[in-house]
Amino acid sequence: MNAFASQAMAAYKATQQLDERPAAVLARAHEELARVLGSAISAHDERRLEEMCRHNARAVQILSTLAAAFHGPTPALEQLRSMYLRARRAVNGLLLQPNAADTVREAQAWARDMAMSFRKET
Numbered sequence: 001m002n003a004f005a006s007q008a009m010a011a012y013k014a015t016q017q018l019d020e021r022p023a024a025v026l027a028r029a030h031e032e033l034a035r036v037l038g039s040a041i042s043a044h045d046e047r048r049l050e051e052m053c054r055h056n057a058r059a060v061q062i063l064s065t066l067a068a069a070f071h072g073p074t075p076a077l078e079q080l081r082s083m084y085l086r087a088r089r090a091v092n093g094l095l096l097q098p099n100a101a102d103t104v105r106e107a108q109a110w111a112r113d114m115a116m117s118f119r120k121e122t
Contacts, residue, residue, distance in 0.1 A: 026066075027118035033062045034111035037091070041104055044094055056091050063088040083110060 040055035067084040070077045087110075090103035 021122060023118045023121035027115045027122065029062060029066060030111045030115035030118060033059065033066070034108050034115060036062065037087070037104055037108040037111060040091065040094065041101060041108065044101060044104075049095070052094065056094060059091045060088055063091070083107070087111075 036055050036059045040052050040059055043049070043052035043055055063084045067081050067088075070080055086103065087107035090097070090100045090107060093100040094104060
Protein backbone atom coordinates (compact mmCIF):
# COMPACT_ATOMS: atom_id res chain seq x y z
CA MET A 1 0.00 0.00 0.00
CA ASN A 2 1.42 3.39 -0.98
CA ALA A 3 1.51 6.45 1.30
CA PHE A 4 -1.58 8.03 -0.28
CA ALA A 5 -3.65 4.87 0.11
CA SER A 6 -2.47 4.54 3.70
CA GLN A 7 -3.49 8.12 4.50
CA ALA A 8 -6.85 7.62 2.80
CA MET A 9 -7.48 4.47 4.84
CA ALA A 10 -6.56 6.26 8.08
CA ALA A 11 -8.92 9.13 7.23
CA TYR A 12 -11.73 6.71 6.43
CA LYS A 13 -11.24 4.86 9.72
CA ALA A 14 -11.29 8.17 11.61
CA THR A 15 -14.62 9.17 10.05
CA GLN A 16 -16.11 5.82 10.98
CA GLN A 17 -15.33 6.50 14.63
CA LEU A 18 -17.07 9.88 14.70
CA ASP A 19 -20.29 10.03 16.65
CA GLU A 20 -22.71 11.97 14.48
CA ARG A 21 -25.66 11.97 16.86
CA PRO A 22 -26.91 15.53 17.47
CA ALA A 23 -26.02 15.51 21.18
CA ALA A 24 -22.46 14.35 20.41
CA VAL A 25 -22.01 17.02 17.74
CA LEU A 26 -23.35 19.70 20.09
CA ALA A 27 -21.08 18.46 22.88
CA ARG A 28 -18.03 18.76 20.61
CA ALA A 29 -19.11 22.23 19.43
CA HIS A 30 -19.49 23.47 23.00
CA GLU A 31 -16.17 21.89 24.01
CA GLU A 32 -14.47 23.71 21.14
CA LEU A 33 -16.26 26.93 22.08
CA ALA A 34 -15.05 26.65 25.69
CA ARG A 35 -11.51 25.98 24.50
CA VAL A 36 -11.51 28.94 22.10
CA LEU A 37 -13.03 31.30 24.66
CA GLY A 38 -10.37 30.26 27.16
CA SER A 39 -7.65 30.90 24.59
CA ALA A 40 -9.13 34.31 23.77
CA ILE A 41 -9.21 35.31 27.44
CA SER A 42 -5.67 34.07 27.98
CA ALA A 43 -4.42 36.04 24.98
CA HIS A 44 -6.39 39.10 26.15
CA ASP A 45 -4.93 38.92 29.65
CA GLU A 46 -1.40 38.60 28.23
CA ARG A 47 -2.04 41.41 25.71
CA ARG A 48 -1.37 39.16 22.72
CA LEU A 49 -3.98 41.01 20.71
CA GLU A 50 -3.42 39.46 17.29
CA GLU A 51 -3.80 35.99 18.78
CA MET A 52 -6.87 37.13 20.73
CA CYS A 53 -8.45 38.37 17.52
CA ARG A 54 -7.93 34.99 15.83
CA HIS A 55 -9.57 33.23 18.76
CA ASN A 56 -12.36 35.80 18.81
CA ALA A 57 -13.06 35.19 15.13
CA ARG A 58 -13.28 31.44 15.72
CA ALA A 59 -15.53 31.96 18.75
CA VAL A 60 -17.88 34.20 16.77
CA GLN A 61 -17.99 31.61 13.99
CA ILE A 62 -18.95 28.85 16.45
CA LEU A 63 -21.45 31.04 18.30
CA SER A 64 -23.12 32.14 15.07
CA THR A 65 -23.35 28.56 13.84
CA LEU A 66 -24.83 27.34 17.11
CA ALA A 67 -27.37 30.19 17.22
CA ALA A 68 -28.46 29.41 13.65
CA ALA A 69 -28.68 25.67 14.31
CA PHE A 70 -31.65 25.89 16.65
CA HIS A 71 -35.11 26.61 15.26
CA GLY A 72 -38.37 27.14 17.02
CA PRO A 73 -39.85 29.56 19.51
CA THR A 74 -39.51 27.46 22.67
CA PRO A 75 -38.31 29.12 25.88
CA ALA A 76 -35.32 26.75 26.11
CA LEU A 77 -34.18 27.59 22.58
CA GLU A 78 -34.67 31.30 23.18
CA GLN A 79 -32.49 30.99 26.29
CA LEU A 80 -29.76 29.22 24.28
CA ARG A 81 -29.84 31.82 21.52
CA SER A 82 -29.76 34.58 24.13
CA MET A 83 -26.64 33.10 25.73
CA TYR A 84 -24.94 32.70 22.35
CA LEU A 85 -25.75 36.34 21.52
CA ARG A 86 -24.54 37.57 24.92
CA ALA A 87 -21.27 35.65 24.51
CA ARG A 88 -20.82 36.94 20.96
CA ARG A 89 -21.32 40.54 22.07
CA ALA A 90 -18.79 40.07 24.87
CA VAL A 91 -16.23 38.52 22.51
CA ASN A 92 -16.72 41.37 20.05
CA GLY A 93 -16.34 43.94 22.83
CA LEU A 94 -13.41 42.36 24.61
CA LEU A 95 -11.15 45.36 24.10
CA LEU A 96 -13.78 48.06 24.46
CA GLN A 97 -16.19 47.02 27.21
CA PRO A 98 -14.97 46.91 30.81
CA ASN A 99 -17.03 43.86 31.83
CA ALA A 100 -16.62 41.89 28.60
CA ALA A 101 -13.77 39.72 29.92
CA ASP A 102 -15.89 38.62 32.87
CA THR A 103 -18.77 37.80 30.53
CA VAL A 104 -16.45 35.78 28.27
CA ARG A 105 -15.19 33.84 31.32
CA GLU A 106 -18.81 33.13 32.32
CA ALA A 107 -19.56 32.02 28.76
CA GLN A 108 -16.56 29.69 28.84
CA ALA A 109 -17.82 28.04 32.04
CA TRP A 110 -21.32 27.85 30.59
CA ALA A 111 -20.03 26.24 27.37
CA ARG A 112 -18.17 23.63 29.45
CA ASP A 113 -21.35 22.89 31.39
CA MET A 114 -23.35 22.62 28.17
CA ALA A 115 -20.78 20.24 26.70
CA MET A 116 -21.02 18.00 29.77
CA SER A 117 -24.81 18.12 29.61
CA PHE A 118 -24.82 17.11 25.93
CA ARG A 119 -22.25 14.36 26.65
CA LYS A 120 -24.62 12.87 29.23
CA GLU A 121 -27.25 12.54 26.49
CA THR A 122 -24.97 10.45 24.27
